[in-house]
Every structure is written in C-alpha cells, then in structure tokens.
Amino acid sequence: MTFDVEAIRQQFPILSRKIDGAPLVYLDNAATTQKPQCVIDAIVDYYSHCNSNVHRGAHRLADEATTKFENARDIIAGFLNAASRNEVIWTSGTTEGINIIANGIAQRLQVGDEVLVTEMEHHANLVTWQQACKRSGAILRIAPINDDGELIVSAFNDLLCAKTQFVALPQVSNALGTINPVIELIVSAKAVGALVLIDGAQGIAHGAVDVQALGCDFYVFSGHKLFGPTGTGVLWGRESLLADWPVWQVGGEMILSVSYQSAEWNLLPYRLEAGTPNIAGIVGLGAAVEWFSSLDTIGLKTHETALLSRATDLAEAFDGLTIVGRAKNKTGVLSFLLDEGHPADVGFLLDRQGVAIRTGNHCAEPLMKRLGVPGTARASFSIYNTLAEVEQLFTALNKVKAMLA
Ligand SMILES: Cc1ncc(COP(=O)(O)O)c(C=O)c1O
Incomplete structure (x- = not known):
C-alpha cells in the first residue's frame, strides 16, 4: 500500500473549490475535516x-x-x-x-x-x-x-x-x-x-x-x-x-x-x-x-510529519512570525502570531487569497492566557494537504505582511 496524496485529494470534491477565483487551500482541519465522496x-x-x-x-x-x-x-x-x-x-x-x-x-x-x-x-x-x-x-x-x-x-x-x-x-x-x-x-x-x-x-x-x-x-x-x-x-x-x-x-x-x-x-x-x-x-x-x-497509516504519518516540518521551517525563516507551541511531539498544527497584525486580520487577509485557517482562542481561553497571547492564527494540516499548499500559505502570508505593514 502506498500513500498517494493526489489520489486522496481526488476523493474530496470540496478541494476543487475556488474562493474568489483562487484554489481553496483548506488548512482548518483541527476545526473540522472535509468529507470524501464515499461518506457523502x-x-x-x-x-x-x-x-x-x-x-x-x-x-x-x-x-x-x-x-x-x-x-x-x-x-x-x-x-x-x-x-x-x-x-x-x-x-x-x-x-x-x-x-x-x-x-x-x-x-x-x-x-x-x-x-x-x-x-x-x-x-x-x-x-x-x-x-x-x-x-x-x-x-x-x-x-x-x-x-x-x-x-x-x-x-x-x-x-x-x-x-x-x-x-x-x-x-x-x-x-x-x-x-x-x-x-x-x-x-x-x-x-x-x-x-x-x-x-x-x-x-x-x-x-x-x-x-x-x-x-x-x-x-x-x-x-x-x-x-x-x-x-x-x-x-x-x-x-x-x-x-x-x-x-x-x-x-x-x-x-x-x-x-x-x-x-x-x-x-x-x-x-x-x-x-x-x-x-x-x-x-x-x-x-x-x-x-x-483503508489508508496506509505509516505513509499517512510520514506525510503529516513532512507537512509540519516544512511549515515549521518556513515559519522559522519568516521575519516577524512567532510560533506558539513548540512541543517536540506534535501533530500538524502551526499556531502563530505575526508582529504586524492581530490574528483575526491575518485570517481575514489569508481568506481573501483562498487560504482557510482559524484564528482566535480555539476554545482554549485559559491556555491563551497562560501563554500570554491574545489568541493565535492556526494552520492545521490533514492527510489531503500538500507541500505546495504549505508553501502557498507562506506566499499568502508574505502578502498579508505587506498589506498590514
Ligand atoms: C481537543 C478537543 N476537545 C473537544 C472538542 C469538542 O469537539 P466537538 O465540538 O466536536 O464536540 C474539540 C473541538 O475542537 C477539541 O479540539
């Protein structure tokens, strides 16, 4: 059994949607995942x-x-x-x-x-x-x-x-x-x-x-x-x-x-x-x-790890971005803050480019207080996300940064 992300994507009709003409990049999987055709x-x-x-x-x-x-x-x-x-x-x-x-x-x-x-x-x-x-x-x-x-x-x-x-x-x-x-x-x-x-x-x-x-x-x-x-x-x-x-x-x-x-x-x-x-x-x-x-569980884990690792590398190299939550053992969640803007503004401007993330306290208000942050912007990856989509997130974030500056 091999893990073929493109074959998996084909099974999710919503992933071919466009948002204002841009391909949907769905990175809000910790909130809810999309549904494959067989479930529908x-x-x-x-x-x-x-x-x-x-x-x-x-x-x-x-x-x-x-x-x-x-x-x-x-x-x-x-x-x-x-x-x-x-x-x-x-x-x-x-x-x-x-x-x-x-x-x-x-x-x-x-x-x-x-x-x-x-x-x-x-x-x-x-x-x-x-x-x-x-x-x-x-x-x-x-x-x-x-x-x-x-x-x-x-x-x-x-x-x-x-x-x-x-x-x-x-x-x-x-x-x-x-x-x-x-x-x-x-x-x-x-x-x-x-x-x-x-x-x-x-x-x-x-x-x-x-x-x-x-x-x-x-x-x-x-x-x-x-x-x-x-x-x-x-x-x-x-x-x-x-x-x-x-x-x-x-x-x-x-x-x-x-x-x-x-x-x-x-x-x-x-x-x-x-x-x-x-x-x-x-x-x-x-x-x-x-x-x-029916999925290849090892392939699935390897893919998720690759997504998080790419996202973390790009986040670390991104000027003015702070990662919130740096546990050694993590699922594909990148919570972050941008120096330039409030998470809600970041989420709004990403959405204008077709990138769906979540912002706010993520139903964990005491945790946000404990970490001393007002909330975060959170990109969360699933098995149907691609490395190209992770890169699109950061391309879009660059534009957000320029808009907020
Ligand atoms: C860790 C955790 N617990 C509980 C819940 C609540 O799940 P639901 O709203 O589906 O009941 C969520 C939802 O995001 C969650 O992430």
Missing part, C-alpha cells in the same frame, strides 16, 4: 434507499436502516479495538461524550475529592469538569504545561493522590498540536485508583487508536474531525463501568419497560442512547472510518 455517497444512499427509524420497524426499510446503523457500531468497535460492541455509544460529538461522563461522575464525587485536567484543555474538557466539581464540592486541579506547550509530566504526577477520583486529558492539544504521552499518564493515574477519560477529538484522525492498549476507561471523539459527518461522535467506555453509568437522557430507546410511575433502563449500548439517533450521520461515520482504516 453513504449518506445520500441511506436517504435515497432505506431511510427509516431504527430498531422498531416491522418492514424492510427499518430492517435495512437498522443493519447499516448497527454495522457502523461494529466498524467503530473494530477500529478502536473495543472489547465489545456494547462499549460503543453514539453521541453528537466529543462534547456530549464528555458531558455524559462528567454528569455521572458529578453524582459520585464527594466533597474534597479531586479531578485532574491540564492547562491545555479545550473548553469541552474543562468547563464540564468545573461544573461537575461545583455540583459535588470536589476540587479541580490543573496540571501545568511549560512555555513550549508541553505537559510537565512530573508536575502532573505530583498532583495525583488518593483523593484523585478522575483524570481527563487531551490526547492532542487542539490549539498547539502537542501530543501528550497518554499511555504513561494513564498508568500514573490508574496507580492512584483514578478513572481516566481521554479526549480524542484531535488524536483520532492521526492514526489507529487501540483503547485496550491505551488503558484508559473512557475515550471520546467527534465524527466530523475524522472525515465523517457533523453531529456524530463516539463515547467508548469499559462495559463494566457503562453498564450502570447514570443515564444521561431519558425517553424512548433507552428503556426496557415502562409503567406510569417508573421505568427500567435498557442494556448497553442503548441505555445511554435516548431518542431517535442521527442514523444517516452514523452510517456516514461508519463509511468514514472504513475509508480511513
């Missing part, structure tokens, strides 16, 4: 041929829809190396997955218990735990990072103690691209008896994830950052924990039997999936994961 086709095919509600219909369409929907669960269970398909819970995205777990933990935490997160959290993995701690009287501890944006592992370990009930960590920082040594951190957290959740929103699209090898208790991600549809996501959790996890939403699908005064909850995975799910989205997510799994 899976959704169109679902709605064109077998749209129906799942699990309860006594007709052909309902059978077919249920088969496709549950087949997607098997695909994801295999992709994550889950011990059982019952451990794969559909969500609307990473945020919902974290909320389901934080809601359950908040009911178990006692006054004085501790929850540990890091200074590099996305708001989804910070505000949830703030609220869980506020509701229960627990204390939220924050593990520090260094000025390069790397977690200080010794400080993280020092914060772990018998009171630490829960640890929630990002596999990869969305704002800086830092890859955390999650296996090592999970081992330390488990040694004090804590449950561990890995926020895989930014980790999932960079190679295979094996939840059993990771050793965490929960792993969450969003479909839209893995070439799948928006409004889809996965909460993976150990079956022994999820089997009696406090239910999140109540209603149809998640019940076994109901009387006017009470209800009995369904078994996994349905007990945490109330209401009609995003069936077409889940079918699309299954297609996305099948597609992603």
Whole structure:
C-alpha cells in the first residue's frame, strides 16, 4: 500500500473549490475535516434507499436502516479495538461524550475529592469538569504545561493522590498540536485508583487508536474531525463501568419497560442512547472510518510529519512570525502570531487569497492566557494537504505582511 496524496485529494470534491477565483487551500482541519465522496455517497444512499427509524420497524426499510446503523457500531468497535460492541455509544460529538461522563461522575464525587485536567484543555474538557466539581464540592486541579506547550509530566504526577477520583486529558492539544504521552499518564493515574477519560477529538484522525492498549476507561471523539459527518461522535467506555453509568437522557430507546410511575433502563449500548439517533450521520461515520482504516497509516504519518516540518521551517525563516507551541511531539498544527497584525486580520487577509485557517482562542481561553497571547492564527494540516499548499500559505502570508505593514 502506498500513500498517494493526489489520489486522496481526488476523493474530496470540496478541494476543487475556488474562493474568489483562487484554489481553496483548506488548512482548518483541527476545526473540522472535509468529507470524501464515499461518506457523502453513504449518506445520500441511506436517504435515497432505506431511510427509516431504527430498531422498531416491522418492514424492510427499518430492517435495512437498522443493519447499516448497527454495522457502523461494529466498524467503530473494530477500529478502536473495543472489547465489545456494547462499549460503543453514539453521541453528537466529543462534547456530549464528555458531558455524559462528567454528569455521572458529578453524582459520585464527594466533597474534597479531586479531578485532574491540564492547562491545555479545550473548553469541552474543562468547563464540564468545573461544573461537575461545583455540583459535588470536589476540587479541580490543573496540571501545568511549560512555555513550549508541553505537559510537565512530573508536575502532573505530583498532583495525583488518593483523593484523585478522575483524570481527563487531551490526547492532542487542539490549539498547539502537542501530543501528550497518554499511555504513561494513564498508568500514573490508574496507580492512584483514578478513572481516566481521554479526549480524542484531535488524536483520532492521526492514526489507529487501540483503547485496550491505551488503558484508559473512557475515550471520546467527534465524527466530523475524522472525515465523517457533523453531529456524530463516539463515547467508548469499559462495559463494566457503562453498564450502570447514570443515564444521561431519558425517553424512548433507552428503556426496557415502562409503567406510569417508573421505568427500567435498557442494556448497553442503548441505555445511554435516548431518542431517535442521527442514523444517516452514523452510517456516514461508519463509511468514514472504513475509508480511513483503508489508508496506509505509516505513509499517512510520514506525510503529516513532512507537512509540519516544512511549515515549521518556513515559519522559522519568516521575519516577524512567532510560533506558539513548540512541543517536540506534535501533530500538524502551526499556531502563530505575526508582529504586524492581530490574528483575526491575518485570517481575514489569508481568506481573501483562498487560504482557510482559524484564528482566535480555539476554545482554549485559559491556555491563551497562560501563554500570554491574545489568541493565535492556526494552520492545521490533514492527510489531503500538500507541500505546495504549505508553501502557498507562506506566499499568502508574505502578502498579508505587506498589506498590514
Ligand atoms: C481537543 C478537543 N476537545 C473537544 C472538542 C469538542 O469537539 P466537538 O465540538 O466536536 O464536540 C474539540 C473541538 O475542537 C477539541 O479540539
């Protein structure tokens, strides 16, 4: 198997778009990835041929829809190396997955218990735990990072103690691209008896994830950052924990039997999936994961490393540009500041040249404060980006610099 970026690009119709006459250079992949034709086709095919509600219909369409929907669960269970398909819970995205777990933990935490997160959290993995701690009287501890944006592992370990009930960590920082040594951190957290959740929103699209090898208790991600549809996501959790996890939403699908005064909850995975799910989205997510799994993972990693390395070289040579986040182990994220202008102006002027990046605090306001920056401009690369596009970013940045000067 070889990694052919041009062949991959051909599969993404949106990449042939032009913005004001200029070819689109899409470098906002940490926010959301584009979708290959097979994912778009899976959704169109679902709605064109077998749209129906799942699990309860006594007709052909309902059978077919249920088969496709549950087949997607098997695909994801295999992709994550889950011990059982019952451990794969559909969500609307990473945020919902974290909320389901934080809601359950908040009911178990006692006054004085501790929850540990890091200074590099996305708001989804910070505000949830703030609220869980506020509701229960627990204390939220924050593990520090260094000025390069790397977690200080010794400080993280020092914060772990018998009171630490829960640890929630990002596999990869969305704002800086830092890859955390999650296996090592999970081992330390488990040694004090804590449950561990890995926020895989930014980790999932960079190679295979094996939840059993990771050793965490929960792993969450969003479909839209893995070439799948928006409004889809996965909460993976150990079956022994999820089997009696406090239910999140109540209603149809998640019940076994109901009387006017009470209800009995369904078994996994349905007990945490109330209401009609995003069936077409889940079918699309299954297609996305099948597609992603068919890629050459080593070639993919080599390509991503080459993109980041070229971008870093060009950034270092660019007069008046400061890279924010210089971790030794990073995904394809280049967060930066230009001396000449505010990130928002940089983003606006790049867009005028067809280059799409993201600017602002990247839903990591405390991290920006910690680093002493107002926000950053962030170019984030994916497997369909080319070295030529990285170079186009810097050609465009040169023009931005001249315009702002
Ligand atoms: C690290 C991280 N966690 C959580 C989220 C939230 O994901 P979603 O908005 O898809 O729920 C994001 C989104 O950017 C993220 O990057």
